[in-house]
Amino acid sequence: MGLILLVEDEPGAVALMRRYVENSSPDHTFAAFPKAAEALSYAVEHKVDLIILDIQLLDYRGTELARQLRAMPEYRFTPILFTTELAGEELSAYREIKCYDFLVKPFTEAEFHKAFRAALAMGEQMLAAPEILRIEQKQFLFEYEIGTILYMESFGKRIVIHTAQNGGRMVADQISGYSLAKLLDMAPQNRLLQCHKSFLVNPAHISKIDKANRLLYLKGCETAIPIGEKYQKAVFERERP
Template sequence: MGLILLVEDEPGAVALMRRYIESSSFEHKLAVFAKAAEALLYAVKNKVDLFILDIQLLDYRGTELARQLRSMPEYRFTPILFTTELAGEELSAYREIKCYDFLVKPFTEAEFQRTFQAALEMGAQMQAAPEILRIEQKQFLFEYEIRNILYIESFGKRLFIHTAQSGGSEVTDQISGYSLLKLLDMVPQNRLLQCHKSFLVNPVHIYKIDKANRLLYLEGCKTAVPIGEKYQKAVFERGQP
């Protein structure tokens, strides 16, 4: 049985969403909290499959709770749905925190069910075995979860692979004997995106595109990645968060 964590401080909204969830999913347990701090403690002790967070909570904001959850390795890719009454704020949260989707109150049962079921399906897909990039270097074999790769830089005959680690840190490995084109052929289609003759990026980590200066900004990465003129059309179409 999977676990859904609902963080909502309005009893009426809790009752409504509980009814919607119970009518659509018999395979999930629902845990409800009114305060973000209590919900975070519960998430630390239990494996949650889907978060539904109100942006305005009693103690602190749901967006801050989402950031705390995203800093935990086990919840970096867990679907998060936001509910809010504030027009515009849900879009900011969506882009900054990479929630799965949002619901603006008041929403209908049909709207809830459509978004809720899609999030469950996405969560189930994310639970599948991670895709691995394997690179041989002399007598060593390096393995990288593709979802953790931030970007790959080509410099002369060397490649630098930048990956996101638990706790928000970044690790860089140097490899030789591979080209960017070869790496693109080694990963499933569309997992990595070439944005420059010397750079590949992981589109799932893009949170901002500076079109004027042709720069990409990635979650958990202090370095802005350049966009080459040859690649900008593909990047703007594919990478826009």
């Protein structure tokens, strides 16, 4: 059973969309809030599968709420549908927030069902797909499947990402404009582990931890990764994925 979050301050629109959701997908649970702050608190406490946002809200704009949700790892790729009476605003929503679709009020039940079902299908595809870390570099977007990442090493303003490819071949890519802390936040929860101020590792690849010398070793990788004193407790607790 999925959870739909609606943020809408018009009671009539809430009742209408609640009926549309029930007609389209009766197995889904429906939660509605008139204010963005209330919806954000709810989303923190509950895992939401689809978000429907009115751009104009009582306390602040729905686009700002969407930005806050997108900043949370669990909602980075959750489908968002915008509803608006101002047809020009959906363009900025597409560019800035990467919403899935928009509905211009007043919309019909058929229009709602089409966008709603397509957004749910997209969400299901995202869940079924491999976990991906997406990194923007100028006009390019690089995608790394989390399972292939061995470790990341920081060299000041430059970070090297080491991945394992088919056949055991290792590849090292350089990126800029990101910190290890930012990359750790961008990755799915608990899928990367900071073991040193200059290193992130994928705990699924840890083969051995040398506690005496504060070193860890990764499967298929000859490099010994240092363990910083600040991070050793977290590393030792995650010795096995």
